[in-house]
Amino acid sequence: MKDSVSEILEHPVLAGYQCEAEYQNQQISAYKGNPLLEALPPIYETEQVAKLLTDFPDYDDSQRSWGGETRKHCVEQIKHFMQPLPYHLKLESSFSRIIRDGYIARNPLSPIFVRQFSVKFSKILATGLNQEGRNITGNRPSASGFSIIGISGIGKTTAVERILLLYPQVIQHSKYHGKPFILKQLVWLKLECPASGSLKVLCQNFFRQVDLILGTDYYKKNVNLYSTKENMLAPIAQIASLHGLGVLVIDEMQRLKKVRNSGEKEMLDFLTELINTIGIPVVLVGTYKSTFLFESAFAHARRASDQGDHILSNMNKGMEWNLFLESLWDLQWTRKVCPLTDELNNVMYEESQGITDIAIKLYKNAQWEAISNRTERITPSLIKDVAKRCLKLLRPKLLALKNNDLNAIKEYEDLKPDWLTLNDYIINSEEKVLIQGRLAEEHIRAKRKHEKNDIMLDLISLALNLGLLPEEAEKISLEVIKASGGIAESTIMRQQVANIALNRTTNAFTESEQMNTNNEKVKSKKKVKPLINKEDPWCKVFQTLEKRGCVSDALKEVGLLKLPTEELLIKC
Structure with missing residues (x-):
């Protein structure tokens, strides 16, 4: 208890408005007939979201004439x-979908939802779900979860907080369709993973944060000297259900790495x-x-999720970067107007590597320096000079990113994820993962390499089945892939391998028969084993080949080669 006291938060991590x-x-x-859903703001369209999330400091060109120190305060607003x-x-x-989807099976007016409060939540958690996906009360949860991981400074926390603040945090219900309905709905709650990675501390913080937001006394009722993480889990589930918690967000999950193989598993299993x-949700x-999230039990919580995990990296130097920098560049308080040139754009990208937080800090410091040295120009x-002085501690990391120095990157875990773990996860769950920034390009390259390896193995297997030795099978498969650059249809490459393999095998079969004819004495003493016996399915291929003389026709007739259109129909 003493060890965790300093980690109990006495103020909300993030507080929203109540209504x-x-x-x-x-x-x-x-969504109809559910007060938790009907009380939410309307579903925002894309244009509305863009407008609601936009935040530009108050700016006017006349402010350029203000005093230097006053203008420095203006720059701070960036x-x-x-x-x-x-x-x-x-x-x-x-977020919009996950909150609403989670409420569908949690209608407080539904008897099946009310029933869970007559059953102990510890029993509900312990029992789990049956084969139909229902808990012990008969309720079929509709919630799902997802992860957001990314490079430090890309704005993950800022983005999540701005999105959460689009929704009221607490909605006070009193009447629904003329009938009494008293409930304080907690639409969202954001916590931070404790620095110690302790599940016990996270539980204590849950009670404390809910009390600070709702004015309740759950902490006093559930936390004492004898509290353990085990006996706090069920009350958390009950409180979250009672107040209709729409989504629980836990930030700084990388802190769990400190307690891997213990606290990490317990926390993720509970979530x-x-x-x-x-x-x-x-x-x-x-x-x-936090890439260990993709190896954990939490990954199974995506079973019904179409929202998908979000993997964020530094921006590419392209459309998104230009949009970001052009908007940022408008906030300029130097006396002399300094238009954004290609050279300035390039320098800003080189010194920030497309990381938004670094770009903003760099731009702020450049303006302060221009005002202080009275040049009033950003060049x-x-x-470059400001970057050397003000980003001294970050420069080794940025240089590693710029040069794609894999050895240096390994020293800084937050620059890139464990690529093997992450890429395997992305490939296996591709439809569920959204990748942003430079990491997306690397994934595309890795995916192409993965697909090329799969094609190579498929072609080698085909060549082996056609009677070639392993070395020959690998050699001709590689030749076919290289000839097409690895971009030809797999069916066409299979046909090319089959043509080469069958021609070689046919020649070998013919040479074997000729040799047997010329060496009757050897044949009488020792029977030569044919390359392909009569029971082998490929024997039909050779019989057809003798009649038709065309490899592709022979393969089609015995069903070992399909047209590309046929293959597509099978896949569909």
């Missing part, structure tokens, strides 16, 4: 700058149970050190 319930008609039938990018819009869409058994946020040389 009275105002019920809105729902277009989607599954830290609140927010230019919505495509991945922000996709992330908001994921998975919240999703699967109780139906509370959970979103986990962390740096690339490429000034930006």
